[in-house]
Amino acid sequence: MMKVAKFGGSSVADASMIQKVAQIIRSDQDRKFIIVSAPGKRSKTDIKVTDLLVELGKKHEANEAVDDVKAKIIERFQTMINNLALSSAIVDDIKDTIDGVLYDESLKDNRLDSLKAMGEDSLAKVLSAYLQSLGEEATYINPRDAGIIVSDEPGNAQVLDESYEKIYRLRDHKGIMIIPGFFGFTKDQKLMTFPRGGSDITGAIIAAGIKADLYENFTDVDSVYCVNPNIVENPKEISELTYKEMRELSYAGFSVFQDEALIPAFKAKIPVCIKNTNNPEKEGTMIVSDRKNPITGTVVGIASDKGFLSLYVSKYLMNREIGFGKNLLQILVDEGISFEHAPSGIDDMSVIIRKDEFPKEKEQVVIKRIQEELDVDMVTVERDLAMIMLVGEGMNSTYGVASQSTQAFANASVNIEMINQGSSEVSVMFGIKEDELEKAVQSLYHVFFENKIKV
Structure with missing residues (x-):
């Protein structure tokens, strides 16, 4: 079986979560293709790395001082790398990349996209290095090298069909591949980010491209609930959903997925499993093209x-x-x-x-x-x-x-x-x-x- 596993922002928020992610990857040799988000919040009052990168871009555009915001971004990754006992060369690379994006005049039209993508890109490098430190054959794969070709639409890129043939070649790659989510490259080699749910989109694209048997989407909940748990206490979990049902629920307010994020996987009829990084043994919720188990009620x-x-x-x-x-x-x-x-x-x-x-x-x-x-x-x-x-x-x-x-x-x-x-x-x-x-x-x-x- 060939699996694609995507880990969301809460799953890679700090070093302890990355250690959990590595354990999940190593527990199943079928998890060969790994997609990561940028580090999310470590607490309710924390700030997502992507939000810090957006703030950095806006301050730079307004000719305001950026050192304070840049320091916060570097500190997030420095702490993570220290706690994982990794080389500080990774942080030096992140610093150089930030400066390169900020002051490269050729990036004027898509500078914000290039900055926003750095959260995912940097985290993928960190996770790859950590898996290598554990003795795993892990490789960071840039979306350009993975074959993700997208339209020239800053912040709203759409994958081009020709990507899938290129992505299929990844099946021949040895070891574990760590691919940053959220962005791809145009035919002219310009970096473009996907809309909301970008890392989920990348995971679905890779799953469709390699013709995966299963796309696992790891988040911070055991499964999809039948109703918002902030409104109903201890709501029932949904064990199985169809693509149509998930699309409708996502569109209408379910926060597990942005409603268009899984379309590439849906079109390829690849089953998707929602799982919890903090409780990976739980079965989670399966999203399938056709329901295998009989429905127990009219409303799911x-x-x-x-x-x-x-x-x-x-x-x-x-x-x-x-x-x-x-x-x-x-x-x-x-x-x-x-x-x-x-x-x-x-x-x-x-x-x-x-x-x-x-x-x-x-x-x-x-x-x-x-x-x-x-x-x-x-x-x-x-x-x-x-x-x-x-x-x-x-x-x-x-x-x-x-x-x-x-x-x-x-x-x-x-x-x-x-x-x-x-x-x-x-x-x-x-x-x-x-x-x-x-x-x-x-x-x-x-x-x-x-x-x-x-x-």
């Missing part, structure tokens, strides 16, 4: 997120006006506003938008354009909304999900502002007021996972 997960608003538009006989929806959404496009959902009726339409996309100053501009260009009867904006999504492939063949859901909201005395059934029939979304999110989610959990239905 409840995702929730705050920070939404609804742009409501009403016009009599809207349904007869060809192109109305297109024209409404075009106004949002013109104003640079991305939307999430657009449920509609005969005479009305709502557009669900994340509030960060729709600041107050844009609101008046958009409302005025809708009134003047679309001649509507009413246009209003309702802010402070939360979205709750029920997900499960068993929902499309089960009666009563909607009635159970509405009963759960009624039990919690929560008014439903919006309902939207996903076209995939894998999910149904509810919009409610933000301040009622927790009690609504708790009530839904009782109904679907504890069978406590009040009639």
Whole structure:
């Protein structure tokens, strides 16, 4: 069996965690391809290395002093290297690389990407050196040498299909390969970073490229929970999810993955296992293309997120006006506003938008354009909304999900502002007021996972 293992920021936050990671790698000779994130927080008040690198780049761009931030970054790696009893030459290399990126004029267009990538790149070198110190045949592999070719889009790079043939050749490499996540190189050899979830993306790309049997994603939880454990105490763990279910849950607020991160692995139908670096013997959660074990309920997960608003538009006989929806959404496009959902009726339409996309100053501009260009009867904006999504492939063949859901909201005395059934029939979304999110989610959990239905 050939495995790709990715370790997130919390898994490589300090020397003690790196020692755990090394033990996990050495415990299974099939773990040959290792992807790492940049060091994450060591405590709740700590700062991620990537955030420090971003701060460094912004200060440099603003011609502000950078020595203090640079010292914090060097200190993180110096402490790590000292505690692992590694050569200080690694720290010297990190210092030289930082200075090289800061003052290389050829990097002007992608300097921030080059800085952000240093967290992953440096950590990969540290882990490789530590495994070598333990007698392992481990090699640091730069994403350029791994064959990760990406589009020329700073901060939003997309992998090019031609990468996969090059990545496949890594199968012939001997020993353990340590590959930094989060970035690749264009055909012109410019470094570009992936969007959110970048190291997960790298892991999925490598897994697809080498045609892995399994992609293990190590994080700081034993498995994926069916609901946010900050809302429901000791929620049930999910042993198995389908790709569709995970995509829907990630999109709707599950923090385990950014919703697009696993697409390369999904397309290649490579199973993904979520595991805990602090508890590696736990089975974790399997994400598969087709469920092998029979589903035990209609709903496998409840995702929730705050920070939404609804742009409501009403016009009599809207349904007869060809192109109305297109024209409404075009106004949002013109104003640079991305939307999430657009449920509609005969005479009305709502557009669900994340509030960060729709600041107050844009609101008046958009409302005025809708009134003047679309001649509507009413246009209003309702802010402070939360979205709750029920997900499960068993929902499309089960009666009563909607009635159970509405009963759960009624039990919690929560008014439903919006309902939207996903076209995939894998999910149904509810919009409610933000301040009622927790009690609504708790009530839904009782109904679907504890069978406590009040009639």
